[in-house]
Amino acid sequence: MGKTAIVAGGGRGIGEAISLVLADAGAAVMVVDKVAERAERVTAEVTARGGRACALVANLRDDAELAAIVPATVDAFGAVDILVNVAGGMRAGWRPLRESEASDWDFVFRQNVRWVQLLSVAAADRMVAQGAGGSIVSIGSVSGVFGAPNHAAYGAAKAALIHLMKSLALEYGRFGVRANAVSPGSIRTPAVAGLITPEQQERDDLTTALGRAGTPDDIARAVLFFASDLARFVTGQMLVVDGGATVRFPLLSPGAHPSESLT
Numbered sequence: 097m098g099k100t101a102i103v104a105g106g107g108r109g110i111g112e113a114i115s116l117v118l119a120d121a122g123a124a125v126m127v128v129d130k131v132a133e134r135a136e137r138v139t140a141e142v143t144a145r146g147g148r149a150c151a152l153v154a155n156l157r158d159d160a161e162l163a164a165i166v167p168a169t170v171d172a173f174g175a176v177d178i179l180v181n182v183a184g185g186m187r188a189g190w191r192p193l194r195e196s197e198a199s200d201w202d203f204v205f206r207q208n209v210r211w212v213q214l215l216s217v218a219a220a221d222r223m224v225a226q227g228a229g230g231s232i233v234s235i236g237s238v239s240g241v242f243g244a245p246n247h248a249a250y251g252a253a254k255a256a257l258i259h260l261m262k263s264l265a266l267e268y269g270r271f272g273v274r275a276n277a278v279s280p281g282s283i284r285t286p287a288v289a290g291l292i293t294p295e296q297q298e299r300d301d302l303t304t305a306l307g308r309a310g311t312p313d314d315i316a317r318a319v320l321f322f323a324s325d326l327a328r329f330v331t332g333q334m335l336v337v338d339g340g341a342t343v344r345f346p347l348l349s350p351g352a353h354p355s356e357s358l359t
């Protein structure tokens with residue numbers, strides 16, 4: 097591939113898989129994470145496979161640390177061609193709208209939208225200055241595309257992130273900078289492993305058309321498509337990667353129990 101990539105939140109889970117897939121495809125990868133041990137472990141793994149990577153410890157919630165990411169990548173590798181925005185997520189706990197607090201909304205919008213906007217603009221401006229275009233890919237969620245009860249703040253934030261990619265696509269497209277989103281379904285990552293029960297895991301497996309929940313590598317492959325020249329005429333788009341979980345219409349035969357619509 098011969099490109100340089102930043103993976104923001106690249107030290108674990110989906111971000112780790114993206115760092116490895118991009119490096120395996122030949123990109124030099126800046127693995128950014130707030131946890132040094134995570135960024136360093138992934139960097140060591142890339143190096144052990146014969147690839148190129150650097151670890152950068154930065155908390156994306158800190159504007160000064162965020163502002164240092166693009167310059168540090170240029171110092172290390174000479175350019176920024178790809179940015180993947182991975183870190184995000186919800187606050188622990190699902191709450192009905194009437195019980196959600198302003199701090200819940202502030203948290204998830206900061207966690208999923210604000211820094212994505214700041215880092216994406218910094219990277220896109222650098223790509224414009226380089227003159228050869230680039231690709232920005234952000235990790236959304238099926239929660240930002242479809243509704244779910246008790247989940248409003250996270251869903252609204254991911255919907256905003258997906259919309260943000262469209263705005264970036266329009267404002268930077270004439271400079272050859274593309275922006276797209278990948279929206280995962282239920283993915284087995286360390287972050288969610290402790291949060292879901294074996295019963296929920298079994299239900300997740302039943303819910304997909306493919307009969308299993310996703311892996312981080314399933315998401316990384318879709319990111320590689322958007323990041324690469326295979327997607328050179330694709331921008332402002334969002335791809336759901338959920339094993340077909342959300343294509344199902346819950347049609348019930350008369351008298352059937354709701355669980356039968358999942359079989």
Ligand SMILES: NC(=O)c1ccc[n+]([C@@H]2O[C@H](COP(=O)([O-])OP(=O)(O)OC[C@H]3O[C@@H](n4cnc5c(N)ncnc54)[C@H](O)[C@@H]3O)[C@@H](O)[C@H]2O)c1
Pocket residue numbers: 104105106107108109110111128129130131134154155156157182183184185186235236237238279280281282283284285286287288
């Ligand atoms: N796991 C799923 O089922 C799932 C489903 C849909 C969407 N997603 C989205 O995918 C993304 C990754 O999910 P994951 O389960 O791999 O999460 P994760 O919690 O493992 O996060 C990935 C990495 O981001 C880092 N990170 C988090 N906040 C950071 C910050 N402020 N600054 C720097 N680094 C930070 C973490 O240290 C971690 O190494 C998130 O945006 C999440 O919302 C996940």
